[in-house]
Amino acid sequence: MEVVLVTCALIFLDGKVLCAQRSDSMQLPGLWEFPGGKIEKDETPQECLVREIKEELSISIQVICPLKPNDHSYSIGKVIRLMPFVCIWQDGEINLLEHQSVEWVAKENLKSLEWAPADIPIVEDLFENWNIIQKQLVDKNTEL
Numbered sequence: 001m002e003v004v005l006v007t008c009a010l011i012f013l014d015g016k017v018l019c020a021q022r023s024d025s026m027q028l029p030g031l032w033e034f035p036g037g038k039i040e041k042d043e044t045p046q047e048c049l050v051r052e053i054k055e056e057l058s059i060s061i062q063v064i065c066p067l068k069p070n071d072h073s074y075s076i077g078k079v080i081r082l083m084p085f086v087c088i089w090q091d092g093e094i095n096l097l098e099h100q101s102v103e104w105v106a107k108e109n110l111k112s113l114e115w116a117p118a119d120i121p122i123v124e125d126l127f128e129n130w131n132i133i134q135k136q137l138v139d140k141n142t143e144l
């Protein structure tokens with residue numbers, strides 16, 4: 001069974017998370033996801049995320065910590081392992097280079113978006129752990 005490793009970034013700013021809507025030129029058009037992409041050879045997941053977010057949104061991020069990955073099969077014989085990471089926005093203005101739109105979303109609106117199927121367990125996990133993640137980010141900020 002082929003397992004495709006895909007990273008995705010849960011980028012936080014001011015208590016909201018950045019969600020991105022896939023465009024018509026992408027697979028799963030119109031559905032919402034966390035930006036990211038496939039890990040290339042000789043690349044760590046963190047390096048992949050920093051590269052993909054620069055390529056897709058032209059911003060710089062800092063990767064903070066991983067959350068639970070989710071395996072999902074869109075087609076027979078192929079599994080996508082979606083690997084989420086909590087990140088913070090570091091620098092730059094968002095420029096939509098691949099997605100049709102992005103939104104900064106508060107916890108209470110997270111589940112009202114139409115998510116790509118592989119993201120649904122990740123959204124659930126994020127919803128359950130939202131307050132813990134926020135606290136970690138505040139503590140991290142105080143450290144910096």
Ligand SMILES: Nc1nc2c([nH]c(=O)n2[C@@H]2O[C@H](COP(=O)(O)OP(=O)(O)OP(=O)(O)O)[C@@H](O)[C@H]2O)c(=O)[nH]1
Pocket residue numbers: 006007008027028032033034035036037038039080082116117118119
């Ligand atoms: N980046 C990302 N991909 C996701 C998510 N959820 C999800 O099902 N996917 C799927 O995972 C795969 C990642 O592909 P991608 O197109 O974003 O990655 P990429 O830029 O490296 O791909 P490419 O080299 O084919 O252009 C796609 O099949 C996409 O539909 C998500 O939250 N983020």
